[in-house]
Amino acid sequence: VKAQIKLGQIFDIEIGLHYSWFVIALLMTLSLASHFSEINPIWGTQTVWLISIVTALLFFFSIVVHELSHAAVAKSRGLPVKSITLFALGGVAQIEKEPEDARTEFWVGLIGPITSIVIGSVCLGLAWLLGSTPLSPTSSPLAAMLTWLGVINIALAVFNLLPGYPLDGGRVLRGIIWWVTRDGVKATQIVSTIGQLLAIAFIVIGVVRFFKGAGIGGLWIAFIGWFLLSAASASQTRTTIEGRLKGITVSEVMTREFPIIDSRVNLKTFVEETLLHTGHRCFIVEEQGQAVGLVTPHEVKEVAKEKWLYKTVDDVMRPLHQLQIVAPETSLIEALEKMGREDVNQLPVLRDGHLIGVITRGHILQLLQTRLELQS
Numbered sequence: 001v002k003a004q005i006k007l008g009q010i011f012d013i014e015i016g017l018h019y020s021w022f023v024i025a026l027l028m029t030l031s032l033a034s035h036f037s038e039i040n041p042i043w044g045t046q047t048v049w050l051i052s053i054v055t056a057l058l059f060f061f062s063i064v065v066h067e068l069s070h071a072a073v074a075k076s077r078g079l080p081v082k083s084i085t086l087f088a089l090g091g092v093a094q095i096e097k098e099p100e101d102a103r104t105e106f107w108v109g110l111i112g113p114i115t116s117i118v119i120g121s122v123c124l125g126l127a128w129l130l131g132s133t134p135l136s137p138t139s140s141p142l143a144a145m146l147t148w149l150g151v152i153n154i155a156l157a158v159f160n161l162l163p164g165y166p167l168d169g170g171r172v173l174r175g176i177i178w179w180v181t182r183d184g185v186k187a188t189q190i191v192s193t194i195g196q197l198l199a200i201a202f203i204v205i206g207v208v209r210f211f212k213g214a215g216i217g218g219l220w221i222a223f224i225g226w227f228l229l230s231a232a233s234a235s236q237t238r239t240t241i242e243g244r245l246k247g248i249t250v251s252e253v254m255t256r257e258f259p260i261i262d263s264r265v266n267l268k269t270f271v272e273e274t275l276l277h278t279g280h281r282c283f284i285v286e287e288q289g290q291a292v293g294l295v296t297p298h299e300v301k302e303v304a305k306e307k308w309l310y311k312t313v314d315d316v317m318r319p320l321h322q323l324q325i326v327a328p329e330t331s332l333i334e335a336l337e338k339m340g341r342e343d344v345n346q347l348p349v350l351r352d353g354h355l356i357g358v359i360t361r362g363h364i365l366q367l368l369q370t371r372l373e374l375q376s
């Protein structure tokens with residue numbers, strides 16, 4: 001899930017919204033409005049709408065706090081976190097690296113539900129001071145709001161503690177199995193399987209409820225199930241890939257013969273005489289025999305076709321010092337992670353500041369395919 005609207009930064013972590021968030025925000029406000037007008041028929045329309053909107057916003061704020069708690073623990077244990085995105089199904093913190101030890105996995109997972117329980121308890125406590133409990137609500141708008149927030153945050157914690165990946169409970173269980181068996185891969189396989197079973201259960205329950213007349217609520221549960229299913233299977237695939245690439249380094253797979261283009265060539269010549277004829281996509285740009293950058297069709301496309309004659313490769317290339325690079329002894333898994341993080345398809349391989357090769361996604365995929373074919 002990538003954020004399309006950026007809200008700001010907290011502790012160097014970008015907070016953003018995905019467009020799908022607006023759908024859930026609207027649905028939530030509508031359902032809150034009907035909930036509040038039902039329990040307190042004496043309130044005027046204005047009051048109902050006002051507290052519905054405020055409650056919905058506070059709910060999303062508590063989700064951000066939940067995700068921030070994951071991010072804080074992840075960061076304190078050396079895992080970079082780039083952003084937190086709110087989308088239709090809640091929030092997600094983009095932790096850029098998989099934990100390297102069981103203890104980190106355990107705590108990164110557990111802190112989320114703990115945070116939600118704390119938020120929920122504080123809300124319920126305050127509501128109680130105002131004379132309201134979930135079973136005997138008062139007619140004070142503030143108390144009603146706090147009661148609802150208290151219940152929903154605790155429900156959120158319970159839901160998140162279900163022991164299947166990608167839920168927080170799945171991470172916690174993965175940490176425990178990993179710690180006991182000392183086998184991270186096996187732990188991932190187990191919690192991904194539980195995650196998939198849970199997801200299928202959600203889909204079935206949702207569909208059944210839909211046909212029994214629960215309407216959109218049923219579809220919603222099925223939708224959550226579908227999302228969990230795709231995340232759980234993605235994690236399983238990733239583990240399989242990592243298992244197959246384990247122990248291989250970049251230097252074993254990189255190409256040492258990369259196509260070279262002179263930095264002074266204009267784009268028109270580059271496209272017509274080289275790009276369209278060689279089948280290569282990634283070129284090393286050289287200046288007086290020195291590698292200075294990298295150019296792919298992507299950079300060329302940034303320039304309007306009419307201007308190709310007047311721009312040189314040097315004008316559009318990505319300079320070497322600005323590029324993410326890898327060392328020859330970097331593991332393939334790490335290189336793949338880096339490509340994913342930076343959203344690129346290739347990485348230059350440097351030793352002592354000198355370009356010695358290029359590694360591309362294509363290479364790695366080919367290797368994977370061969371390994372799959374030969375089952376090794």
Ligand SMILES: [Zn+2]
Pocket residue numbers: 066067070112113160168
């Ligand atoms: Zn969480």
